[in-house]
Amino acid sequence: MANQGPEGEHPSVTLFRQYLRIRTVQPKPDYGAAVAFLEDRARQLGLSCQKVEVAPGYVVTVLTWVGTNPALPSILLNSHTDVVPVFKEHWSHDPFEAFKDSKGYIYARGSQDMKCVSIQYLEAVRRLKAEGRHFPRTIHMTFVPDEEVGGHKGMELFVHRPEFQALRAGFALDEGLANPTDAFTVFYSERSPWWVRVTSTGRPGHGSRFMEDTAAEKLHKVVSSFLAFREKERQRLQSNPHLKEGAVTCVNLTKLEGGVAYNVVPATMSACFDIRVAPDVDLKAFEKQLESWCQEAGEGVTFEFSQKWTQPRVTPTDSSDPWWAAFSGVFKDMNLNLEPEIFPAATDSRYIRAVGIPALGFSPMNHTPVLLHDHDERLHEAVFLRGIDIYTHLLPALASVPALPNGS
Numbered sequence: 001m002a003n004q005g006p007e008g009e010h011p012s013v014t015l016f017r018q019y020l021r022i023r024t025v026q027p028k029p030d031y032g033a034a035v036a037f038l039e040d041r042a043r044q045l046g047l048s049c050q051k052v053e054v055a056p057g058y059v060v061t062v063l064t065w066v067g068t069n070p071a072l073p074s075i076l077l078n079s080h081t082d083v084v085p086v087f088k089e090h091w092s093h094d095p096f097e098a099f100k101d102s103k104g105y106i107y108a109r110g111s112q113d114m115k116c117v118s119i120q121y122l123e124a125v126r127r128l129k130a131e132g133r134h135f136p137r138t139i140h141m142t143f144v145p146d147e148e149v150g151g152h153k154g155m156e157l158f159v160h161r162p163e164f165q166a167l168r169a170g171f172a173l174d175e176g177l178a179n180p181t182d183a184f185t186v187f188y189s190e191r192s193p194w195w196v197r198v199t200s201t202g203r204p205g206h207g208s209r210f211m212e213d214t215a216a217e218k219l220h221k222v223v224s225s226f227l228a229f230r231e232k233e234r235q236r237l238q239s240n241p242h243l244k245e246g247a248v249t250c251v252n253l254t255k256l257e258g259g260v261a262y263n264v265v266p267a268t269m270s271a272c273f274d275i276r277v278a279p280d281v282d283l284k285a286f287e288k289q290l291e292s293w294c295q296e297a298g299e300g301v302t303f304e305f306s307q308k309w310t311q312p313r314v315t316p317t318d319s320s321d322p323w324w325a326a327f328s329g330v331f332k333d334m335n336l337n338l339e340p341e342i343f344p345a346a347t348d349s350r351y352i353r354a355v356g357i358p359a360l361g362f363s364p365m366n367h368t369p370v371l372l373h374d375h376d377e378r379l380h381e382a383v384f385l386r387g388i389d390i391y392t393h394l395l396p397a398l399a400s401v402p403a404l405p406n407g408s
């Protein structure tokens with residue numbers, strides 16, 4: 001085949017595997033290598049490349065394909081460059097080698113989350129340019145650092161920079177999740193991450209005695225309240241087939257801290273919870289609920305947040321919305337099933353939506369188990385290549401949405 005390399009591999013797959021080998025792994029990602037790779041892609045594609053250092057050492061790389069009507073608000077294609085750590089001993093292959101097995105599965109950290117999407121954007125743009133196509137709206141591809149640890153030195157800062165305002169984004173795409181069935185999932189909202197540490201204080205003393213008012217007893221009560229709520233939400237999800245995971249609130253007890261010795265009753269103990277609040281929850285009321293669980297446990301029980309997102313947003317998915325109509329229309333035309341859902345975890349989309357830009361989370365992976373953050377994260381090369389096809393249909397549709405009455 002004309003478009004295959006010497007070893008019979010599609011060049012887009014070869015490029016994907018090269019990108020996967022860059023060790024942008026938390027907590028010490030090699031961002032310099034990723035930025036150099038992207039600058040090289042910009043040169044190859046004939047696109048302008050802008051680097052915005054949002055914090056020392058944290059660069060957002062922006063590749064731009066100018067539209068025929070640059071006065072129109074642009075399309076933003078976002079992806080993050082960092083990946084989560086690995087437990088190497090649990091992998092069948094080196095997670096940074098991008099090994100491809102005889103069936104075509106590419107094993108690598110970031111193969112699903114979300115280096116596939118970065119390369120799919122780039123390759124879709126390359127193909128459309130090579131075909132001599134042009135669209136009214138400008139397309140910006142943003143490659144951001146720090147997403148996997150919350151985006152606080154990435155998209156959270158970038159959306160407030162003048163360079164971001166200058167992109168004049170009218171609509172954005174960002175990451176989604178794989179779908180094991182024939183369908184593709186698209187995310188129109190996400191749950192708000194609330195990371196809560198509850199600290200309980202009480203009377204210390206000898207471990208042999210029935211002390212009154214201990215930190216542990218009170219912490220136990222709080223933990224019970226949080227976990228009872230968890231069970232209620234779990235049941236609600238389980239008993240209603242119309243509800244998807246992202247539509248209910250999830251709580252997990254993720255850390256317990258305190259104590260010094262077997263025979264010393266500690267004066268303080270704490271519990272950490274990862275709470276993901278569904279977007280329809282009244283956040284003020286929910287915080288009051290957390291407060292009352294702490295109060296009910298007794299004196300000296302307090303809580304603090306280490307993450308607290310309070311601006312959930314929902315991107316419209318009704319047929320009258322021009323962005324949704326353009327996006328979903330492509331799936332209709334291609335005869336592909338689309339399942340709209342709420343993202344269960346947090347992505348950089350929350351920052352984009354919070355500044356008023358509609359955003360959809362989409363990673364084109366069907367027939368693929370959800371393996372992000374897991375051992376043996378992998379993606380089949382055929383699914384990856386199909387994803388490029390999908391973007392070569394999506395980008396023309398989105399970048400050709402006519403001017404909207406609201407100025408978008």
Ligand SMILES: CSCC[C@H](NC=O)C(=O)O
Nearest residue numbers: 148149150193307345346
């Ligand atoms: C709350 S900031 C952490 C963001 C992280 N995002 C991807 O996994 C998550 O745990 O959802």
Ligand SMILES: [Zn+2]
Nearest residue numbers: 080113114175
């Ligand atoms: Zn991700």
Ligand SMILES: [Zn+2]
Nearest residue numbers: 084113148372
């Ligand atoms: Zn992730």
